[in-house]
Amino acid sequence: MKAMEAPARRVAVVTGGSRGIGRAVCIRLAKAGYDIALNYAGNAAAAEETAGICREAGAAVLTVQADVSDPAGCDALIDAVKAQFGRVDVLVNNAGVTRDCLLMRLTEEDYDKVLDTNLKGAVFCCKAVSRLMMKQRYGRIINMSSVVGLRGNAGQVNYSASKAGLIGLTKSLAKELASRGVTVNAVAPGFVGTEMTDAMPEAAKAATLAAIPAGRIADPDEIARAVEFFAAEGSGYITGQVLCVDGGMAM
Numbered sequence: 001m002k003a004m005e006a007p008a009r010r011v012a013v014v015t016g017g018s019r020g021i022g023r024a025v026c027i028r029l030a031k032a033g034y035d036i037a038l039n040y041a042g043n044a045a046a047a048e049e050t051a052g053i054c055r056e057a058g059a060a061v062l063t064v065q066a067d068v069s070d071p072a073g074c075d076a077l078i079d080a081v082k083a084q085f086g087r088v089d090v091l092v093n094n095a096g097v098t099r100d101c102l103l104m105r106l107t108e109e110d111y112d113k114v115l116d117t118n119l120k121g122a123v124f125c126c127k128a129v130s131r132l133m134m135k136q137r138y139g140r141i142i143n144m145s146s147v148v149g150l151r152g153n154a155g156q157v158n159y160s161a162s163k164a165g166l167i168g169l170t171k172s173l174a175k176e177l178a179s180r181g182v183t184v185n186a187v188a189p190g191f192v193g194t195e196m197t198d199a200m201p202e203a204a205k206a207a208t209l210a211a212i213p214a215g216r217i218a219d220p221d222e223i224a225r226a227v228e229f230f231a232a233e234g235s236g237y238i239t240g241q242v243l244c245v246d247g248g249m250a251m
């Protein structure tokens with residue numbers, strides 16, 4: 001299906017764009033010529049810092065506080081982007097949280113927090129952009145999964161389930177939207193240096209590091225490179241795929 005004439009600048013929405021991998025994605029896409037809608041949950045100072053870097057790179061930037069674990073937050077986010085830019089070319093479902101513990105100690109609250117943010121948030125952000133992307137006959141949706149969604153991890157039943165769920169979402173929605181010029185893919189990072197992994201106990205960090213063939217943790221920009229690849233106009237024939245960026249963990 002042929003896309004409409006390409007706009008002067010494409011618009012990328014990044015959930016959880018204030019810090020970590022999301023920040024690296026915003027900066028990389030801004031440098032590549034996208035305008036950026038940067039969503040965050042509560043850390044306005046980090047969001048403004050990221051927005052400033054993106055503006056210096058020449059992007060128009062909208063920061064949107066919205067809780068993506070609530071479908072109303074997803075709708076409010078996408079409505080704000082449409083009002084500002086009139087289009088959404090790229091959606092990166094990156095916002096994510098962990099509440100790690102063994103299943104025996106898992107509470108319903110910690111299950112819901114992780115599934116609602118990581119999986120439900122992505123589903124309802126996809127829903128909020130899908131009609132517009134179909135109308136545009138153009139869209140790139142990229143879901144931030146994880147190596148643990150493919151391989152599992154003791155102590156992360158809730159998180160692994162959310163990340164495996166994102167892969168099911170990616171493949172199903174890819175089939176629904178392929179004929180409309182909209183691709184849906186997932187990136188599955190391994191162990192990346194962000195505040196999420198800084199919070200891990202030292203013993204867990206050492207065990208994870210020992211399982212990485214490359215022998216080091218990733219820089220967030222190494223994950224952002226994969227997002228940029230899927231986001232590109234020239235990647236239009238690639239859909240329903242999961243790209244591991246994990247130093248060889250999930251071969």
Ligand code: NAP
Pocket residue numbers: 015016017018019020021022039040041042043044046066067068069094095096097117118144145146147188189190191192193194195196197
């Ligand atoms: P991070 O540094 O903890 O940053 C999390 C981001 O998500 C922040 O921008 C945060 O916003 C946002 N966020 C959290 N809950 C939200 C909500 N309900 N609504 C909107 N935004 C929300 O995490 P990260 O390490 O960069 O991880 C980013 C993504 O990569 C996550 O999906 C994570 O599961 C995935 N991942 C990470 C690793 C890793 O090793 N780090 C590995 C595999 C996959 P605030 O700043 O406002 O709090």
